[in-house]
Amino acid sequence: MGNPKAFLTINRKEAGYRPVLERIEDFGEVEQTLNTEDRMLQASRCMDCGVPFCHWACPLANTMPEWQDALYKGKWQDANELLAKTNNFPEFTGRVCPALCEKSCVLNLHGIPVTIRENEVAIVEHAFQEGYIKPHSPQKRTSKNIAVVGSGPAGLAVADMLNRKGHQVTVFEKDELPGGLLRLGIPDFKLNKKIIDRRVCLLEAEGIVFKNNIDVGKDLTCGDLLKSFDAVCLCIGAGQPRDLSVEGCNLNGVYFALDLLKQQNRLVRGMKIPREKRISAEGKNVVIIGGGDTGSDCVGTSIRQKAASVTQIEILPMPPKDMNPDTPWPLYPHILKTSSSHKEGCTRRWSLATKRFTGKNGKLTSVEVIDTQTGAIEYLPADLVFLSMGFIHPVHEGLLDDLGLTYDVRGNVAVVTPSKTSVDKVFVAGDALSGTSLVVRSIDSGRQAAQAIHTYLT
Ligand SMILES: Cc1cc2nc3c(=O)[nH]c(=O)nc-3n(C[C@H](O)[C@H](O)[C@H](O)COP(=O)(O)OP(=O)(O)OC[C@H]3O[C@@H](n4cnc5c(N)ncnc54)[C@H](O)[C@@H]3O)c2cc1C
Structure with a gap:
């Protein structure tokens, strides 16, 4: 912690939003950004508490105190590396997360938590701008082929993690472009879709294959899916509206x-x-x-x-x-x-x-x-x-019923061990497993499913 007294001398400062009369005329992102100096000062407010409740509250267990410190010291690249260790897509969560971390920040006892979410997006955007984030293909490929069905945050996280392990990953998406609810649910004024395109390009460059406009269960039968892949991860979201x-x-x-x-x-x-x-x-x-x-x-x-x-x-x-x-x-x-x-x-x-x-x-x-x-x-x-x-559970008709999966009491896909469904080779992550939730939880669920699949395959 670079400046132990900063939380006493520096006020919380949010970047705020574009003026209402201006922003309602377009679909551009409404949130603004702080200048670099102010952003670093905001990071200095982190007290590096003995028990970092921010870290405890974050489903991804992001190590906030560490990257706040790096940010405060101007070590942007280090901050990005620390952030990327636990979060595959900080550019999404930094924009749309309800910031469970900030609610648990000790400074929130006084209603003035560290601007953790804004700091996160600043770090990752700076990293993209400076070229710190580059495609890294795995050095060695395994002979395992994995199908990920659905390209929301859960599907993208599973694909990213398994590709890093050297497995060959194909992501099937029934819509015309990847992203799930990030793409077609959340409006552009909260998340500009170029942010998704930028990440998908990176994942493609790293070797992940995206196949859009394929409704698995219809355009690709369950039989063919199971025959062609060593493991399948269902990340189809909770699409059944109430x-x-x-x-x-x-x-x-x-x-x-x-x-x-x-x-x-x-x-x-x-x-x-x-x-x-x-x-x-x-x-x-x-x-x-x-x-x-x-x-x-x-x-x-x-x-x-x-x-x-x-x-x-x-x-x-x-x-x-x-x-x-x-x-x-x-x-x-x-x-x-x-x-x-x-x-x-x-x-x-x-x-x-x-x-x-x-x-x-x-x-x-x-x-x-x-x-x-x-x-x-x-x-x-x-x-x-x-x-x-809201949404009640994933759509059962078609893919899930055809695979013969079982459901829990709320109608979500049931698992027999973490992330593993009752059907051999078939795993599940995201809202299809938990019911409707948050982007940050879906990323975490995808990371866990990837670990379970890797263990199963090796
Ligand atoms: C309008 C709206 C706004 C939201 N805003 C926020 C927010 O601000 N912050 C936040 O944290 N969370 C928000 N959420 C929740 C968040 O978007 C979801 O929790 C998250 O996207 C779930 O991720 P997922 O990957 O499990 O599923 P999804 O994002 O739902 O992705 C599932 C994908 O699977 C595809 N698919 C389904 N069936 C098939 C099939 N048979 N074959 C091929 N593809 C298939 C779908 O087309 C879809 O692209 C919002 C949700 C909604 C509806």
Whole structure:
């Protein structure tokens, strides 16, 4: 620790966001960056605590105190090497992670944690800029072929780790480009897709083969998959959305959140979507059902599409604003989360359950809701509704059922030993194993599955 008193003399300084009126005009990343000097000063605030709770809270067990110290001393390359030891893709987590580490930082006892997430992304971006990150192909190849099904953060992490061990890895993806929810779920204003392209190019240069537009189970049968590869890792995510089967759910104007988010991500990439298939919030009253992160991404997207009004409703009561005695430090606090999208102009409502959708001539006109505290009924004007109540488990039909896999009580793929399913050669990682989670947890799950596969093969 270079400066033991910095936490007393240097204030926490966040890079902040682009001004609202500017950022809602485009889909560019909303978060800004600090200058180099300020960034290094922010790293100096790390106290190198005896028990680094940040490290404990991070699913990847990132060694924060070590790389904060290197960053403070201007040893950017060392900082990057320390970071890369535990995190395959800091450029993703540094942008979208809810930073469990910062919530557990000892300085968060005073609400002023080290800016760990921002420091992380600064280190990795600096490393790319300076050319520290180069393709490193394994020196020796084994004769083992591994198929990774799904190219989200879990699939990319499995592929990266197994390729480093010298195995030949092929990643199959049913969409047109790799990335999973990083590519088609999370909006560009949180994660610019060039960041994914840059990493995929690197992985390709290191020898990983990507095969897109292949729906495994359909375009490649399970029999052929098992015959052609020595091991298979399923990283297909938790794609089954939670539905709301109330009266009127078939009205024109009711969509799942991902219908909107996928389409908008494709439009930003320049893909042409026929007019009749376009979901556009322009000039419309939008109601988003579900108070979580996916809902918040729909808020930001609807605002950029120039919706007339955006309302996000949640069935649970509003969580406490600052402190929640149920989740004291160093736990991740269950408190009100206000995203950059929320600050762009939406109404947030709590304790509202959806009773039915009403419409005229087959088109949605309002959402009937009931206040779960008072029993009061209300009609929210709505031309568009996005169902954002989360995902229940991976899609069973097709690949998983055809492989004859077993499921746990929540419908996720069951394992017999860590990462290993009930079917020989077949492993699982990410949301398909844990249920819907976080990018950082998916990377960790991918790293664990890679270790299990390597042990199995050798
Ligand atoms: C809208 C949204 C926003 C989110 N925002 C955040 C955030 O800000 N921060 C955060 O930490 N987490 C966020 N999450 C959660 C995070 O994105 C997921 O936890 C993570 O992406 C899961 O990774 P995964 O690799 O397990 O699966 P996914 O990312 O879901 O990838 C699975 C991939 O498998 C492919 N696939 C499925 N079936 C097949 C098949 N049969 N053949 C070939 N390919 C197949 C899919 O097309 C997909 O590309 C968000 C989730 C959503 C939905």
